[in-house]
Amino acid sequence: DTAVSQTPKYLVTQMGNDKSIKCEQNLGHDTMYWYKQDSKKFLKIMFSYNNKELIINETVPNRFSPKSPDKAHLNLHINSLELGDSAVYFCASSQEGNYFSPLHFGNGTRLTVT
Amino acid sequence: KQEVTQIPAALSVPEGENLVLNCSFTDSAIYNLQWFRQDPGKGLTSLLLIQSSQREQTSGRLNASLDKSSGRSTLYIAASQPGDSATYLCAVSSQRDDKIIFGKGTRLHILP
Numbered sequence: 001d002t003a004v005s006q007t008p009k010y011l012v013t014q015m016g017n018d019k020s021i022k023c024e025q026n027l028g029h030d031t032m033y034w035y036k037q038d039s040k041k042f043l044k045i046m047f048s049y050n051n052k053e054l055i056i057n058e059t060v061p062n063r064f065s066p067k068s069p070d071k072a073h074l075n076l077h078i079n080s081l082e083l084g085d086s087a088v089y090f091c092a093s094s095q096e097g098n099y100f101s102p103l104h105f106g107n108g109t110r111l112t113v114t
Numbered sequence: 115k116q117e118v119t120q121i122p123a124a125l126s127v128p129e130g131e132n133l134v135l136n137c138s139f140t141d142s143a144i145y146n147l148q149w150f151r152q153d154p155g156k157g158l159t160s161l162l163l164i165q166s167s168q169r170e171q172t173s174g175r176l177n178a179s180l181d182k183s184s185g186r187s188t189l190y191i192a193a194s195q196p197g198d199s200a201t202y203l204c205a206v207s208s209q210r211d212d213k214i215i216f217g218k219g220t221r222l223h224i225l226p
Contacts, residue, residue, distance in 0.1 A: 004157070033214075035216075042216070042218050043203070043205075043216040044216075045213055045214060055212070056212065056213060090157060090158065092158075102148060102160040102163045103148065103150075103158070103160060103205070103214065104160065105150075105157040105158040105159075105160075106157050107157040108157050
């Protein structure tokens with residue numbers, strides 16, 4: 001009965017490939033996020049969507065494109081993968097944007113680019 | 115620009131001891147502060163959320179305080195257990211740019 005689920009859990013791919021990570025939340029939240037956790041365990045926001053609309057788009061390469069078919073899903077598509085894209089990517093959701101409700105995170109997707 | 119710092123970066127304490135984890139932030143214009151727990155290879159679990167108007171929140175053996183004016187929060191863990199071993203992260207919700215900014219975490223190891 002997972003609240004925020006991400007697939008796949010592990011993703012190993014070669015440079016230059018295109019890949020997608022899927023995220024779904026069954027909490028009825030309005031806002032979803034993608035975070036990147038680097039090798040030093042530092043979490044940094046990439047994107048934030050509220051009711052299918054983009055509200056935060058950090059300075060990530062335009063090879064990264066979020067897609068939100070509905071407010072329960074926020075998928076992350078990555079084109080032309082590079083070695084530096086290797087990291088753990090976390091999806092999260094919350095109600096009412098940042099302000100008053102806790103963030104709920106998925107278990108992460110460990111992406112390894114070889 | 116909001117920055118969040120957590121000290122110490124790592125901490126080892128014997129089982130049963132009480133301990134305090136620290137979090138500081140540079141900009142007091144926040145909506146709330148949240149403490150998370152991260153277990154190896156897993157996602158983040160929300161522990162406590164303190165609104166900017168609140169001073170503290172409690173959940174079981176955990177107590178989090180917030181002093182917004184000084185830009186500080188502490189997470190107090192009472193009677194520590196080996197199962198408390200994890201990385202603890204704090205995050206602030208910034209009013210200025212509507213972002214949630216994380217610290218780098220404190221790796222806690224409870225010695226049995």
